[in-house]
Amino acid sequence: MANDSKKKEYRFDTKKLRAGYDPKEHNYAVSPPIYQTTSFDFRDVEHAKALFGLRELGNLYTRVGNPTVAVLEQRVAALDGASGAIALASGMAAISYTLLNVAEGGGRILTSPYLYGGSTDSFKKVYPKFGIHFDYAKNLENPEKLAEEIKPDTKAIYVESISNPSGVLLDIDAIAEVAHAHGIPLIVDNTVATPYLYNPIAHGADIVVYSATKGLTGHGNVIAGLVLESGKFNWQSDKFPHFSEKLYTLRDIHENNRSYLEVFPEFPFTARIRFNYLNYFGAALSPFDAYLVLIGLETLSERVAKQVKNAEILAEYLKNHKYVEWVRYPGLKESPYYELAKRDFPKGAGGLLAFGFKGTTAQREAFLDAVELFKYHVNIGDARSLIVNSPQTTHSELEPDEKKIADIPENLIRISAGLEDPEDLIADLEQAFEKAYV
Ligand SMILES: Cc1ncc(COP(=O)(O)O)c(C=O)c1O
Structure with missing residues (x-):
């Protein structure tokens, strides 16, 4: 069998199983082998020179690349229509290497306030110490005004x-247009959606980041991340001089120094992450963990489709519940994001939903202590259904005014729908509500 990704353009479900892997190149192994090795022998001295000069891309040392990890990178790149991808040891590594790579040397990032709490908190505490500052966008729904928030x-x-946790949807196409009109890239964290539900590059994103820990792998057994690039953004501008910087390590055979843009014109962003940040900051994904992500990806569509179904059923059940103040799920007709969900998420608005618990803090806590089938922990996108009080856990770092900007009320409870029978999930919530209200 040919390497599907090389021969022709297959559809999504074929690619999620086959892209980036040719069994012929791996002893006809059906399942991608785990290359559990630190280093790779050089054929000869010329080979070593070519690899170190980046004149030939090949396996050298697992911190910067590994065949199992490469299958994962090529597979997700195929799913997202990306020109390049890099897998890393966590979603946070993917986010931090991306932000450093884009704003190296200092600058500002205009950010949505509706984010994973770890992202928001790191934007406040970590990056300013490296000269990178964040502005919360106030006009994400109004592109003309959003443009006014872009500083030099x-x-x-x-x-x-x-x-x-709130399932806020944005008009990514419109935001991408504003970004491009100002010569800056749009970075989209597509973790909750997964490439099955949403393709950010097709909607104008330049860089896509994933925590593969969540729905991409889907079994709650690995920490992993990915960065992908569209290959369309012009990194040549004065805003990003580091992509044009000529480096000795990128020299050609005549000893002329070259830049990332010269050596990797199709994927300068992820190449620079690989040979700069991954190489020297070192958040490498292990081959075994890459293998686990690949196995999870094989059932991505089937899992996420069922999670969407279960989320829709749970949202309908909760929205009429006497102990529920409100439900946030973009797939609900009552949601302010319903029209956008219909337009941009034809396969469904995801497996994540949130609701406002009606009652005292003690009742809310008793409810969480009473769930049996739902797992009470911080992850999302697992095959098992998960529940958590986000404001007190995953978003507990946020100060009260930040929670207000991020629109995370204290009584918010987040659900990540799994693959169980929805009747069992509803019965579990029902018995927990009853116990909380005795
Ligand atoms: C949307 C989102 N992005 C990134 C991350 C960070 O990923 P990781 O835990 O793999 O570092 C998370 C973690 O919860 C997340 O929810």
């Missing part, structure tokens, strides 16, 4: 396609 030293716009 703004280096990128950063958003989540479906926000964690």
